[in-house]
Amino acid sequence: MSTKRVVTATINGTDSTLIVDDRMSLLDALRDAAGLTGTKEGCLTGDCGACSVIMNGRLVDSCLVMAPEAEGAIIETVEGLAQGNDLHPLQKRFLEHAALQCGVCTPGFLVAAKDLLDRNPEPTDDEVRYWLAGNLCRCTGYDKILRAVHDAAADLRSSSR
């Protein structure tokens, strides 16, 4: 039976209070309770990565996290990547490289790639491929995504210098 509860979490830097059902995943909570539909549902079994978010500094499939587990958590979603109208280098490079076609996997790739670059500012090809192997893209064949991530990494390195 249904039990509602209040979950408070920091989502993209904002303190958020969400009323969730105990049966909700974090994905549902973000989409339906917080209205952040940028995080996408592809499989609900943790196999496609479309629902990737960063929770307490760790990349997770939000479909595999129950909403009540997000109590007190710090969550980053695709909606938090840009600072106002200043796109994150990953977003800019994805657009420049045409690293998306239909775009449904794009939010998950952007979040997963951000998590990679937060940890490893200069990844090799293999490191990028390994880190992003949990994200499926059926449109692009991945090459342009790989290039966009490398270019964004270079942008971030030069801006932090």
Add this chain to the structure above:
Amino acid sequence: MEKQTPGGRPYKVIGTRPIRHDGEDKVTGRAQSGADISFRDQLYGKVLRSPHPHARIVSIDASKALAMPGVEAVITGAELPQPHDRMFLSGEGGVENFRYVNDRVLASGKALFEGHPIAAVAAKDIWTAEEAVKAIEVTYEVLPAVTDVLKAMQPDAPLLHEEITTETLGEKKKESTNVCRHTQHKRGDVDQGFSAADVVIEREFTTSTVHQGYIEPHNATALYRSDGQITIWTSTQAPFWVRRDVAELLELPLSTIKVVPLEIGGGFGGKIAVYLEPLAVLLSKKTGKPVKLVMNRQEVFLATGPASSTATRIKIGVKKDGTITAAAAHLVYEAGAFPSNWAVMGSMCVLAPYKMETLLIDAFDVLTNTPKVMAYRAPSSPQAIFGVESVLDEIALELGMDPLELRMKNAVEEGDRRADGPKFPRIGLKETIQAAMDSEHYKSPAPSGPNQSRAVAVGFWFNAGLQSSATVGINMDGTASVVTGSVDIGGSRASMAMMAAEALGLKAEEVRPSVADTDAIGHTDVTGGSRTTFATGMAVYEACQDVLGQLKKRVATLWELPEEEIEFDGSAFQHADNGKDPMTVKELGAKLTATGGPVMGHSSVAPTGVGASFGVHIADVEVDPETGKVTVLRYTVVQDVGQAIHPSYVEGQMQGGAVQGIGWALNEEYVRNDEGKMMNPSFLDYRVPTMLDVPSIETILVEVPNPGHPYGVRGVGETPIVPPLGTLHNAIARAVGVRMRSLPMSPPKLSAALQAKGLEAIAAPTP
């Protein structure tokens, strides 16, 4: 026909790489697909699906479900109007009968595949809907099922539809069967052709059922108002076909239905047919509230249309110099649970790339207890051409001939006929083979380590024309808007804006492209068949010509000169000798009000000048002999793309198509148990390629402009899925000496074949 506009000027916008207009929304998460919209009073729908691949539905009792708090409606097949016969275009060349669409949407009488919808529920939330579905009591009489195409052809096979008999060469046979259609194409005396050959090779091949694997599951939300007006919000490749199908199924006029296409998360042919839309409409009619349905991944695998499994036999005869004298193809295609014509499509593709004096093609569409097969990128071509390209590879080895030279020797060109009759217009197969031969990849030394090799294969797709509509409006500042009815599935808004910008002398950024709902634009067929940039692009071009004609009148008024003396040179309106400064579209914007008001151009087209597309792929592979795992070391796609409007998105189509083909060749398959149930309906067990599984796909764009389009466009998106099956098969064969002739060439299958070969070699050592 070199790279220039119809007026003979070099391109300014076409061939450049602007940022796509809809890109910002897609990288910030603001883009809305069908699953992202909600209404305050909406209900959630859920479908009850058959657990059995074949069963008679004895009874359905929904009373317990209806009694649950929060459950507002339950529907079954009995709610649909009586089915009627009417043929319609269901995909990229696919033809269906509406008689069977009712049954596909909601079963009546029998469940014909695992996942077949039996009933649907609307409830206050998704959990209640799920519980309600479980509370519906269905009594089934389980029947023997058949999921293998060759077994389904046997006289003692379980029959899916008692009323179906084989239609062979236009005539209906008497006895019931699962073979719904037999198609034949014949040219000359094929026996004579084979006897004139020096080398004849005949082989059998099989391929497994595969799925399009788009990441976004199907969704639909509908509102049925008290006045009978219906709105459907959905992620579809074909909003006008959704409207047609729902209207036909529910026996309603088209004018009562508006379909709003939301952003779509991939389709590849799989989001053309209606599945959820009619259910959402019926549930909304019963409840008076908007009803939203979203499939889960398991439902997508079980109950949407994958691509046919096939069993084929290919025989080719050649002279010592490599000239093909005859070819025969015997093609059996899985139709799924309802009549299809995918073997018909295969029969039109199988020998299309090559010239020959004699040929014989027999193709059979076979019903099986599996979901109705739907279009998947170049539908039916990959399975057919796979066998041909494998046999040609063996012939090349037998003759000691370069495999690309063998193909060049027999390649079709303008004026040659396809097996099914039509003559090719200007095509670029020879140019594409030449570009492959000249490529750095092909010229580089083939990998020569243990269990490594290189191979090639060719691919073909017709491309489609169909119907499209567009409007182009000139804004009061001289910028422009482009509206089409073609859903943008991979960047087509950018190419529409670019073609309009080229025509009007504007920058790509000065044109704002959008996709309209079915009330706001003229009829437009499916986004599919690689037709959007070609046909909808032509509608955009024609609408721009309409605009330019109207603007010329305004210039004539302003200059007080005869209209006939004014020319638009691609940048501005000019007059040869009146001393007036040229006037651009941009400058005219501010003068529209004073010269007669707004200007908008319209066009609806049904273009016939479709340009077929050919590709050549080159692969270097390495096989791990112990595990059977294949590593693709290097992969190049060479294709005639006509004229690339936005080269980045053309490359993306070539790369993405190739990777889908690589998945089809190496890993993807529906694994079924003895009862015919799918054992792997998840992305964990149905393995589509990840970023770790494929190298960066290299691309070579060959541009042989299509004379049937003002900008030389020919469809691009589909051909690249065709060659990987043969390319990888041939590369594996050359690397380890085993011809699998059966897809997928997955590690368990390949390692078993290698072990068998090893045992054979021990038993009878050969040099």
